[in-house]
Amino acid sequence: MRKSLILIVLAGLLFVLLGSISEMPGLGGLENPSYNEVPRHYLEHAIDDTNTANVIASIITDYRAFDTLGETTVLFTSITAVISVLGSGVVKFSDKEEKH
Amino acid sequence: MDDLIVKTITRIVVPFIQLYGLFIILHGHISPGGGFAGGAIIGASLILYTLAFGLEAGHKAAPHGITSKIETGGILWFVFLGLIGILAGGSFLGNQTAGFPMGTFGNILSGGLIPLATLGIGFKVASTMITLFHNTIEEDPID
Amino acid sequence: MISYHLPVYILVLLLVAAVLTPLRKSAYSTAFKLKVLIFLGLALILSLILFIDVTNNQSFFYNFGDWNTVIGIEFLVDGFSSLMTFVVLFIATLIVIYAFGDIPHELKPNQFYSYYALIFLLLFSMIGMIFTNDLFNLYVFMEILSLTSCGIISIKRKKENLLASFKYLMLGTIGSVSILMGIALIYMVTGHLNMSAAHETIASVWQAYPRNILISLGFILTGLGIKAAIFPLHIWLPDAHSTAPTPSSALLSGLVVKVYVFTMGKILFRVIGKEIVVAISIHEFLTYFAALSMIMGSVFAIGQ
Amino acid sequence: MINFSAIVDNINYIGAFVLFVIGLYTVLTHPNLLKRVIGVNIMETSIFLFFVSIGYVRGAQAPIVVKLSGELIYVNPLPSAMILTGIVVAVSITAYALSLIIKLHESYGTIELDEILKKEGEGID
Numbered sequence: 001m002r003k004s005l006i007l008i009v010l011a012g013l014l015f016v017l018l019g020s021i022s023e024m025p026g027l028g029g030l031e032n033p034s035y036n037e038v039p040r041h042y043l044e045h046a047i048d049d050t051n052t053a054n055v056i057a058s059i060i061t062d063y064r065a066f067d068t069l070g071e072t073t074v075l076f077t078s079i080t081a082v083i084s085v086l087g088s089g090v091v092k093f094s095d096k097e098e099k100h
Numbered sequence: 101m102d103d104l105i106v107k108t109i110t111r112i113v114v115p116f117i118q119l120y121g122l123f124i125i126l127h128g129h130i131s132p133g134g135g136f137a138g139g140a141i142i143g144a145s146l147i148l149y150t151l152a153f154g155l156e157a158g159h160k161a162a163p164h165g166i167t168s169k170i171e172t173g174g175i176l177w178f179v180f181l182g183l184i185g186i187l188a189g190g191s192f193l194g195n196q197t198a199g200f201p202m203g204t205f206g207n208i209l210s211g212g213l214i215p216l217a218t219l220g221i222g223f224k225v226a227s228t229m230i231t232l233f234h235n236t237i238e239e240d241p242i243d
Numbered sequence: 244m245i246s247y248h249l250p251v252y253i254l255v256l257l258l259v260a261a262v263l264t265p266l267r268k269s270a271y272s273t274a275f276k277l278k279v280l281i282f283l284g285l286a287l288i289l290s291l292i293l294f295i296d297v298t299n300n301q302s303f304f305y306n307f308g309d310w311n312t313v314i315g316i317e318f319l320v321d322g323f324s325s326l327m328t329f330v331v332l333f334i335a336t337l338i339v340i341y342a343f344g345d346i347p348h349e350l351k352p353n354q355f356y357s358y359y360a361l362i363f364l365l366l367f368s369m370i371g372m373i374f375t376n377d378l379f380n381l382y383v384f385m386e387i388l389s390l391t392s393c394g395i396i397s398i399k400r401k402k403e404n405l406l407a408s409f410k411y412l413m414l415g416t417i418g419s420v421s422i423l424m425g426i427a428l429i430y431m432v433t434g435h436l437n438m439s440a441a442h443e444t445i446a447s448v449w450q451a452y453p454r455n456i457l458i459s460l461g462f463i464l465t466g467l468g469i470k471a472a473i474f475p476l477h478i479w480l481p482d483a484h485s486t487a488p489t490p491s492s493a494l495l496s497g498l499v500v501k502v503y504v505f506t507m508g509k510i511l512f513r514v515i516g517k518e519i520v521v522a523i524s525i526h527e528f529l530t531y532f533a534a535l536s537m538i539m540g541s542v543f544a545i546g547q
Numbered sequence: 548m549i550n551f552s553a554i555v556d557n558i559n560y561i562g563a564f565v566l567f568v569i570g571l572y573t574v575l576t577h578p579n580l581l582k583r584v585i586g587v588n589i590m591e592t593s594i595f596l597f598f599v600s601i602g603y604v605r606g607a608q609a610p611i612v613v614k615l616s617g618e619l620i621y622v623n624p625l626p627s628a629m630i631l632t633g634i635v636v637a638v639s640i641t642a643y644a645l646s647l648i649i650k651l652h653e654s655y656g657t658i659e660l661d662e663i664l665k666k667e668g669e670g671i672d
Contacts (some may be wrong), residue, residue, distance in 0.1 A: 006575050010568050016458070017564040023454040025431065027557045028605035030620070033448070035604065036434040038313050039623040046612055051202040052129035052211035055610040055621070058629040059215040060134070061324050062154060065193040066307045066316045068135075069182065070371070071260060071632045072175050072381035074223060075228045077387055078639030079171055080265065081394035082646045084357035085405075086235045132611060138622055172262045179255055190309045192251045197309045225635075232642050236649065379629050386636045390643060397647060402654045406663060413583055416640055417574060420590045423633070424567070427594065431601045436625070453603045 110152035117145035125222035129211050135218040137226025146230040147194055155237055162234070167227040174224030181220075249293040250374050251322050253328070254367060258284045265356045272324050276343050279359055282341055285530030286366075286393040287332045308545070313440050319376035319513075327505060329372050331498050338497070342490035349399060349488045359396055365391040365494065369502045378426045378436045378514070381506065385422065386468035389415035389470070391419060392499050395491035396483055407482040412471050414479045422466035428459030429514065438513045449519055456515070460525065463510055471503035481543075566593030572614035578660040580651065584644045591637040595630045623667030 025032045042055055042063065050058040060068050119142075126136030150158025185194030193213075196202060200212025208215060249475040260282035297303075302321030306312065340360065346355060370388035375381050391417065397408035426436075432448045432455045433441040450454060484492045511520055520526060554561065566589055573586030602623030610624040648658055655663045 003576050005159050006572065010572050010575075013566065014568045017568070018561060020454045020458055021557050021560050021564070023397075024557070024560065025452065026519060027559050027600060028603050029148050031605055032431075032434075032446075032601075033451075034431055034434045034601050037621050038434060039602070039625055041314055042624050043610060043621050044658050050129075050211050051205055052212060052214055053206065053613065054132065055135070055612055055624045056132075056135045056628045056631070057129040057214060057218065057435075058211065059624055060631055061129075061214045061221075062195045062211075062308060063196075063310055063315050064628065065182070065217065067380060067383055067629075067632050068217065068221065069147070069175075069178050070191070070380065070387065071635050071672075072178055072224055073364065073367065074383065074387055074390065074636050074639050075224060075362070075445055076171055076175055076262065077390045077394070078642050079228055079231055080357050080360045080364070081390055081397075081643045082232060082627060083265075084354055084361065084398045085400065085643070085646045085650055086238065088119065090265075092124075092636060093590075132609065134631070135634060168265060172266055175258065175262045179258060182251075182257070185308065186248055186251070191305065192255075192307050193247070194308045236642075236646060287631075301645070379632075383632060383636070386640070390639065397650075400650065403667065405647055405651050406667070407652065409580065409644065409651060412640070412644055412647065413574060413587065414599070416587050417571070417590070420587070420594055423594050427598045427601060430598075430626075436629075 106152050110148055114145050114149050117148070118142050121222075121226070123147065125218055126208050126215065128218040128222075129214045130206060130208075135221025136225055138218075139222040140229065142222070142226035143229030143233075146165060146226065147233050150230075150233065152236070155234070158234065158237075162227070162230045164234070167231045167234075170223055170227035170238070171231070174220050174227070177220040181217055247305065249289055249296075249305065250318050250328075250370075251291050252285050253293070254371060256282060256289070257363050257370065260286075261360045261367060264360045264363065275355075279339065282363070283332070283336050287329070287336055290325065290329045290332050290370075292331045293320070294322075297325045298322050305374075312437050313435060315354075316380050316390070317376045317437055317439075319439070320374060320375045324373045327502075328370050331369055331373070331502070332366065334423075334497055335362070335494065336492050339492050341493075346488055351408040354398055358395065360392045361394045361398070362491075362494065364397065365499070369498060372502055372506055376438050376513075378429065378438060378510075379442070381510075382419070382423050382426055384468075385419055385506075388499060388502070389419055392491075392495055395494065396487040398491070399486070399488050401486065403482065403486045407479070407486045411479045413485045418469035420466075420471075421462040425459040425461075425463035425466065428455050428462065431455065432459075441514050442516055445514065445516055445519065453489075457523065458521065460515065460523070462498040464507070464525070464528075467503055467507045467510075468532070471500050472536075473509065474539050475534050559596060559603065563593045563597035563600065566596065580648050580660060584641055584648070587644070587670045588637065588641060591633070595633055595637075596627045597648075599630055599631070 025034070029035075037080060046052065046055040046058050052058045052060045121141030123138075124133040124141060128134035128138060132183060146158075146162050149161050179184045182193040184200075185192055185198040188194065188198040195211075195213040198213075201209075202212050203210035206214040260279070264279070287493055297320060302319065304312065305318040305320060307316045307318075309315075339359075342358075342362075343486060346358060350358060364387060366393065368384045371384040372381060372388065375384060389412070393408045393412040429441060430436055432452045433440040433444045435444065445456070484496055487495065511525065551643030556662060570586045570588075570593060573589060574583050577583055577586065602625060604622050607620040607622045610621045610627075612621070650656050651663070655666055656664065657666075
């Protein structure tokens, strides 16, 4: 019973989503609202702002560097969380090394 | 898990994979790729080494003491780069405005903050992957 | 204005504290507790100075890397967010002081450092979420928050803890993914990730692509509803909070849920704007769900 | 009648939404915990497909700006830069969920959610 209920709800969601695709801006057009002056600024000024060819590298490390700082923190949290769950982590092995 | 073919092949291949990963990190801002991709490649080479030579050898290659220092070092390095932006009068994580040397277009040391940050990210991703792998493996060591 | 860089100093302080705690090998001594308190107290004082300074003069935008609002990431530090930061840090200091005594009973020795690192990361991501004025930055901080809040539950490593935090992680990730879908839909139509910049174009976009905004609001509100445990989506809350170690359940119910409600208000009124919210009469739905949460919550509590 | 050119034009968005609903279905209905993690990954991949195909420009080039190039159209670099962060987030969540599953398997002996609930119900320790 529960499965069929979920199936119906999800089918309704899919129908709504697919129905609304026609009202969304098309795929791949240059006149999409998302291709406004922001990406144009990145593409034109990337060279004289950051002097790098790879615009994506200049975005993640210069224009929006704070995201990448958040990114490294996500990596650090995943390590701390896994160590706190699996428990082995630093203490066990480093003691062995420090002994001999 | 200790058959000869795998070990010899790994011993030959691993340095080249790591060299390629380092190339991807260093050329992150000129050609496609970057910190994340290069770090993943180096992490994968370390995982291959641990798989082939067993957990003990794996721990010698990437001992926990050093990997946790790389983890901490990666973030502190990034924060330090950001604070230079403040010291130079701009705001956090400023690059050209913070007076980083921009270098000539196209070679490795161009783009001020970008190669330094990409290097930090690359090693951080590599050490995170290998530590995750070692932690999940530690439950039942394969040797 | 002295406090221009203060939000960054608070965040950097918490991040450095979170990163340094696991390195220390000293036993769970008073020296370690003192260091934790120094970091937290310093962040608390900085947030107090920021709050006083912002209420006297006007609120300000902080652009990372001196890029203008549309290009780079931006913090909007106004009276309300600095007050919220001060309150979050103040309550967190009290909880941490309580945790000093309570943790040795509940956790094994080698987990203390992970626990405090997770708490610092939790505070770092909460304060980041309060300050940020950028949609994708909000998503990144939300991920750190959902990872750390599951981490502080599963640190106790008992059977029901692990199960509760696994359920919380799954539901939390569904929530974050639907919020990211909402952010993608808003970006697709307005073209700006910055909240105030998206707000300027929202009026014209509302005529051109109304369906897009409706669906993105639907996704964002369900996502935030799951995370803030509003009535129909709160299944994970009871067993997550009951099994968690006491200080983390205090942290969770006290602060984390409130920050999600604050984010909901921020997205609704800073990105979408009042006219559209009233036009779709979202505020009525929210009042119904809020009332339902309160009533049903107490009904279940009595029934327990 | 649905004109097929509309469908073929926006095939990315259709694919993304279908994957999203499949992922959601897998997460909500599968008792096996591992399958739930896979379902979450399917949902995340669908979001990344959707986010990147927002910036797609038909017939455009990857945004590696060569200095001496003439008038070239480039893809919108912003969504693809954001997805780098998204992918790392997806990896760390999966890593953490898998480590939880390992521990759950140790304490309950199984990773089927209904057996776990049954065991928890009977309070077998």
